[in-house]
Amino acid sequence: MGKVGISERHALVLVNHGGGEQADIRALAEHVKAQVRSRFSVDLHEEPVFL
Structure with a gap:
Protein backbone atom coordinates (compact mmCIF):
# COMPACT_ATOMS: atom_id res chain seq x y z
CA MET A 1 0.00 0.00 0.00
CA GLY A 2 2.37 2.67 -1.20
CA LYS A 3 4.94 3.66 1.39
CA VAL A 4 3.99 0.89 3.82
CA GLY A 5 3.50 -2.83 3.35
CA ILE A 6 3.81 -6.33 4.74
CA SER A 7 7.24 -7.82 5.33
CA GLU A 8 8.40 -10.35 2.76
CA ARG A 9 9.95 -12.38 5.60
CA HIS A 10 7.07 -12.43 8.10
CA HIS A 31 -7.14 -3.42 6.25
CA VAL A 32 -5.26 -6.62 7.12
CA LYS A 33 -7.43 -7.26 10.18
CA ALA A 34 -10.62 -6.79 8.15
CA GLN A 35 -9.42 -9.15 5.40
CA HIS A 45 -4.81 -7.91 17.72
CA GLU A 46 -1.83 -5.55 17.49
CA GLU A 47 1.33 -6.26 19.40
CA PRO A 48 2.75 -4.01 20.72
CA VAL A 49 -0.13 -1.76 21.64
CA PHE A 50 -0.24 1.56 19.73
CA LEU A 51 -0.13 4.71 21.85
Missing part, protein backbone atom coordinates in the same frame (compact mmCIF):
# COMPACT_ATOMS: atom_id res chain seq x y z
CA ALA A 11 3.42 -12.12 7.13
CA LEU A 12 2.35 -10.38 10.34
CA VAL A 13 5.00 -7.64 10.33
CA LEU A 14 4.11 -4.27 8.83
CA VAL A 15 6.97 -2.20 7.43
CA ASN A 16 7.58 1.38 6.40
CA HIS A 17 9.35 1.39 3.03
CA GLY A 18 10.27 5.05 3.55
CA GLY A 19 8.18 8.14 3.92
CA GLY A 20 5.17 6.39 5.42
CA GLU A 21 3.43 7.84 8.45
CA GLN A 22 1.77 6.32 11.50
CA ALA A 23 -1.63 6.82 9.86
CA ASP A 24 -0.47 4.74 6.88
CA ILE A 25 0.60 1.87 9.15
CA ARG A 26 -2.70 2.11 11.06
CA ALA A 27 -4.72 2.01 7.81
CA LEU A 28 -2.78 -1.03 6.59
CA ALA A 29 -3.25 -2.79 9.94
CA GLU A 30 -6.99 -2.19 9.84
CA VAL A 36 -8.39 -11.86 7.89
CA ARG A 37 -11.71 -11.50 9.75
CA SER A 38 -13.64 -11.74 6.48
CA ARG A 39 -11.78 -14.74 5.08
CA PHE A 40 -11.00 -16.79 8.19
CA SER A 41 -13.30 -15.48 10.97
CA VAL A 42 -10.23 -14.71 13.08
CA ASP A 43 -9.70 -11.44 14.95
CA LEU A 44 -6.11 -10.20 14.96
Whole structure:
Protein backbone atom coordinates (compact mmCIF):
# COMPACT_ATOMS: atom_id res chain seq x y z
CA MET A 1 0.00 0.00 0.00
CA GLY A 2 2.37 2.67 -1.20
CA LYS A 3 4.94 3.66 1.39
CA VAL A 4 3.99 0.89 3.82
CA GLY A 5 3.50 -2.83 3.35
CA ILE A 6 3.81 -6.33 4.74
CA SER A 7 7.24 -7.82 5.33
CA GLU A 8 8.40 -10.35 2.76
CA ARG A 9 9.95 -12.38 5.60
CA HIS A 10 7.07 -12.43 8.10
CA ALA A 11 3.42 -12.12 7.13
CA LEU A 12 2.35 -10.38 10.34
CA VAL A 13 5.00 -7.64 10.33
CA LEU A 14 4.11 -4.27 8.83
CA VAL A 15 6.97 -2.20 7.43
CA ASN A 16 7.58 1.38 6.40
CA HIS A 17 9.35 1.39 3.03
CA GLY A 18 10.27 5.05 3.55
CA GLY A 19 8.18 8.14 3.92
CA GLY A 20 5.17 6.39 5.42
CA GLU A 21 3.43 7.84 8.45
CA GLN A 22 1.77 6.32 11.50
CA ALA A 23 -1.63 6.82 9.86
CA ASP A 24 -0.47 4.74 6.88
CA ILE A 25 0.60 1.87 9.15
CA ARG A 26 -2.70 2.11 11.06
CA ALA A 27 -4.72 2.01 7.81
CA LEU A 28 -2.78 -1.03 6.59
CA ALA A 29 -3.25 -2.79 9.94
CA GLU A 30 -6.99 -2.19 9.84
CA HIS A 31 -7.14 -3.42 6.25
CA VAL A 32 -5.26 -6.62 7.12
CA LYS A 33 -7.43 -7.26 10.18
CA ALA A 34 -10.62 -6.79 8.15
CA GLN A 35 -9.42 -9.15 5.40
CA VAL A 36 -8.39 -11.86 7.89
CA ARG A 37 -11.71 -11.50 9.75
CA SER A 38 -13.64 -11.74 6.48
CA ARG A 39 -11.78 -14.74 5.08
CA PHE A 40 -11.00 -16.79 8.19
CA SER A 41 -13.30 -15.48 10.97
CA VAL A 42 -10.23 -14.71 13.08
CA ASP A 43 -9.70 -11.44 14.95
CA LEU A 44 -6.11 -10.20 14.96
CA HIS A 45 -4.81 -7.91 17.72
CA GLU A 46 -1.83 -5.55 17.49
CA GLU A 47 1.33 -6.26 19.40
CA PRO A 48 2.75 -4.01 20.72
CA VAL A 49 -0.13 -1.76 21.64
CA PHE A 50 -0.24 1.56 19.73
CA LEU A 51 -0.13 4.71 21.85
